[in-house]
Amino acid sequence: GAGVSQSPSNKVTEKGKDVELRCDPISGHTALYWYRQSLGQGLEFLIYFQGNSAPDKSGLPSDRFSAERTGGSVSTLTIQRTQQEDSAVYLCASSLGTVSEAFFGQGTRLTVV
């Protein structure tokens, strides 16, 4: 596609529910990132996929968070049993590979009520 696409753009969920956030990277990009940006904060690294390598999950804040990338393309970030502190904008980015700039989607704003 022309750019990184994320859906939904906004999500309001009740505390304790599970949510899935989707990311469609730029076609041909082998690397995919998920970041979290809380209100007024910087970008917190969550997880990184590069080609067929095992993902770098070192940024996932708890075992309620998981992500997968199917067929080296679309990625889904899943948050189980959501908590209010999970409220943030979740940003996805893709790049051609290592040593390449990341292109960002517009993000999914998650609100846990």
Add this chain to the structure above:
Amino acid sequence: AQSVTQPDIHITVSEGASLELRCNYSYGATPYLFWYVQSPGQGLQLLLKYFSGDTLVQGIKGFEAEFKRSQSSFNLRKPSVHWSDAAEYFCAVGLYSSASKIIFGSGTRLSIRP
């Protein structure tokens, strides 16, 4: 572990004044470096990048940055700011390795005084 520090949380400069935003990184390996800008309600846009070669790099919107290995710094500069430059600025760092990820600093919010 990778880390990026932007020591200034919020900076205010007058329109037309010069600007320098600081960025320091902590690595033992050769980094590649970025500056991104996030305008209110907008997505992240790449301003400039450094991979190798000339340590002074030019970017969009009149910005430039200089990589100083001895100081582990990659400061962003602009000789004369415009009101439209008000935004959040993020420095980011990656490593030359097969498993490298890009890590972002906490950001510097830039306000412009009329």
